[in-house]
Amino acid sequence: MTPMSDVMVLLLTFFMLTSTFVKKEPVKVATPASVSEIKIPSKDVLSILVDKTGKVFMSLDKQTDLDATLSSMSDLYQTELTAQQKSRFIKDPVFGVPMKQMGQFLSVGSAGDREKLLKQAGIPCDSVNGQHSEFENWVIYAKQSNPYLKIAIKADAVTPYSIIKQVMNELQDIRENRYYLITSLKKLQEDKKQ
């Protein structure tokens, strides 16, 4: 019995130390495959999630960054949020609701209901009157809260290019010229086999 529990303690420690938790994403995204073998950095990542229909969501891995970003955004869009609403925002794995609806969205108590609402929302990417779009502002303020932030785009394989182009253009407009595209791994097909 003792050796077994020894092994178990070892395993447990291993899993506890290496684990990064799966973030629950509101939309299912099947990334395209690529032969690129670069791994995504383990921290300071701003991931931009783009689903098939072009809805855009975002997530940050540090709660402090999330908090700072939300405060700047709510100042900009003059949205008053209570402490409870803020803590809900920070605890949610992914965000992506237009700022106009943010207060109403965060008033919903149950996380499950919020997720359902989130699925139908998405961050608006269209700029109004030449101003920065909400999407751009999120990225700008997230970058301000943590200058080391790297941007990773995770988009579905069948997303039309027009949407990707828009996202890339907006990043370009705010001088974010380096980013990662998240892909899944595939093996290189050799010429001989075909």
Added chain:
Amino acid sequence: MSTGKKSKSKQKKINVRVDFTPMVDMMMLLITFFMLCTTLSKPQTMEISVPSNDKSIKDNDRSQVKASQAVTILLDANDKIYYFEGIPNYTDPHFLKETSYGANGIRAILKRKNVFAVQQKIDLDQKKLLRKINDAQYSKMLSDIKSAKQTPTVIIKATDQATYKNLVDALDEMQICSIGKYVIDVIKASDKQLITNLKNGTGGQPQQ
């Protein structure tokens, strides 16, 4: 598990064996939890950098590509891929060529165009395999090969109907064919005209 020497052991030694079963049970539970909730493998990424959109940078500060040396790849709907080399020719409908994704299509073409770098990379890989050079040297030499003068420049243009997968596949080919100089550009009406020309089998100038 001695009961201590000081205790006057007149009474019977009690066998103190702690039952570990509940602990092991809990441990099992925790392990299961962590195993189910973790992502051990981090997702793969490809790193891209795009030219700045900044209007303040003048055109002559940007690195210019000689049109005659460039290969342009057009990505269209339904996984169609076309390519042409050099300056577009609108009078010849078969100037633009249709090809396919994968080893026998666009990859073969790009490898042929980039034969020098591909060959050098194979040599380099061999060296690395034989442990003649370390990783840092390898990546430096690889980037030297990729940015060498003879390598072609590839311009990737995608229509709005193309999918994200098409773009990633095209970027993938750049990596496989060791092409260091490539750019994702916006598709223009003149490029679409080439596709129309090919489909109709007639020449036609783009409407300005």
